[in-house]
Amino acid sequence: xxxxxxxxxxxxxxxxxxxxxxxxxxxxxxxxxxxxxxxxxxxxxxxxxxxxxxxxxxxxxxxxxxxxxxxxxxxxxxxxxxxxxxxxxxxxxxxxxxxxxxxxxxxxxxxxxxxxxxxxxxxxxxxxxxxxxxxxxxxxxxxxxxxxxxxxxxxxxxxxxxxxxxxxxxxxxxxxxxxxxxxxxxxxxxxxxxxxxxxxxxxxxxxxxxxxxxxxxxxxxxxxxxxxxxxxxxxxxxxxxxxxxxxxxxxxxxxxxxxxxxxxxxxxxxxxxxxxxxxxxxxxxxxxxxxxxxxxxxxxxxxxxxxxxxxxxxxxxxxxxxxxxxxxxxxxxxxxxxxxxxxxxxxxxxxxxxxxxxxxxxxxxxxxxxxxxxxxxx
Ligand SMILES: *[C@@H]1O[C@H](CO)[C@@H](O)[C@H](O)[C@H]1NC(C)=O
Numbered sequence: 001x002x003x004x005x006x007x008x009x010x011x012x013x014x015x016x017x018x019x020x021x022x023x024x025x026x027x028x029x030x031x032x033x034x035x036x037x038x039x040x041x042x043x044x045x046x047x048x049x050x051x052x053x054x055x056x057x058x059x060x061x062x063x064x065x066x067x068x069x070x071x072x073x074x075x076x077x078x079x080x081x082x083x084x085x086x087x088x089x090x091x092x093x094x095x096x097x098x099x100x101x102x103x104x105x106x107x108x109x110x111x112x113x114x115x116x117x118x119x120x121x122x123x124x125x126x127x128x129x130x131x132x133x134x135x136x137x138x139x140x141x142x143x144x145x146x147x148x149x150x151x152x153x154x155x156x157x158x159x160x161x162x163x164x165x166x167x168x169x170x171x172x173x174x175x176x177x178x179x180x181x182x183x184x185x186x187x188x189x190x191x192x193x194x195x196x197x198x199x200x201x202x203x204x205x206x207x208x209x210x211x212x213x214x215x216x217x218x219x220x221x222x223x224x225x226x227x228x229x230x231x232x233x234x235x236x237x238x239x240x241x242x243x244x245x246x247x248x249x250x251x252x253x254x255x256x257x258x259x260x261x262x263x264x265x266x267x268x269x270x271x272x273x274x275x276x277x278x279x280x281x282x283x284x285x286x287x288x289x290x291x292x293x294x295x296x297x298x299x300x301x302x303x304x305x306x307x308x309x310x311x312x313x314x315x316x317x318x319x320x321x322x323x324x325x326x327x328x329x330x331x332x333x334x335x336x337x338x339x340x341x342x343x344x345x346x347x348x349x350x351x352x353x354x355x356x357x358x359x360x361x362x363x364x365x366x367x368x369x370x371x372x373x374x375x376x377x378x
Contacts, residue, residue, distance in 0.1 A: 062114075064135070095108050126249075148196065153226055
């Protein structure tokens with residue numbers, strides 16, 4: 001390892017799997033049916049190529065750039081960029097294969113190259129949302145469901161997860177971690193996920209812990225280029241003009257002492273052996289992960305789970321000691337919509353782990369996740 005890798009977003013996405021993205025037909029929001037359709041190496045390939053697919057055309061120039069007040073570091077710049085419009089076809093239109101990862105038959109997937117982001121800069125915070133023309137978030141409240149938004153920095157080498165992978169040769173992708181690693185190193189262009197996530201809580205998050213002695217950020221080099229892909233569902237029978245918004249904060253250059261951050265994901269079942277997930281409807285359950293062996297020194301920054309509706313929290317343990325809890329936040333006005341007179345609440349966000357967790361080679365990492373469908377109906 002050339003430098004201390006830092007891992008964040010324990011359950012977001014990494015090279016092989018974006019699968020955490022919740023599926024979304026309104027009446028069927030769990031992962032049902034996906035294993036059958038998506039299982040095997042074909043799925044893995046489609047996810048891999050989807051993740052690295054470069055949308056055609058020239059980079060999109062931001063429609064607007066608005067200065068905001070820095071939050072994490074007073075020396076930083078914070079901006080709200082808006083790109084678009086992009087057309088999201090009507091619900092009753094034909095939903096063909098698009099650019100990027102598409103897991104839902106009712107969705108549309110598309111993307112673009114983006115310009116307007118900082119160059120040779122260290123990003124402390126970045127959050128992307130699908131937005132309306134005025135910059136407000138477009139969400140289930142406005143009849144749009146965001147499966148995921150992915151932004152990839154082309155030219156930046158990916159920082160590997162600092163834990164030993166668990167799966168053997170099986171798992172939903174049908175490929176082994178070593179094969180995935182080989183694909184990444186030999187076939188895939190040098191690229192790092194900058195933002196990845198979905199649901200109605202926005203995508204992305206912080207690469208730094210505010211106020212911490214541990215200084216970290218995501219470095220974008222001068223020569224790097226940025227692109228995004230997204231998978232969206234339109235709940236209305238009319239086309240919609242939608243926009244991509246990015247709220248981000250950065251320092252110029254790469255200030256001394258700052259550690260570079262990589263985004264990684266590990267799945268609570270160890271290797272996503274099954275995407276099908278059916279928590280019982282009549283009682284709460286706790287899902288326990290296997291034990292991961294830490295293989296690099298560094299810090300875990302801003303661990304944020306990706307839970308499915310019904311999820312309560314995710315707890316992280318280091319060498320058996322409880323080091324953080326992240327709770328799901330349900331149903332803000334943006335994450336709520338009436339469907340056939342029934343209130344439909346989705347997870348709208350998470351309380352992230354707010355401290356930098358020091359890890360070193362040989363440590364053991366585990367997590368648990370509580371689900372309770374008696375509290376949160378699907
Ligand atoms: C979709 O629904 C709208 C509104 O009901 C209708 O005007 C339109 O023709 C429909 N389009 C298709 C392709 O069925």
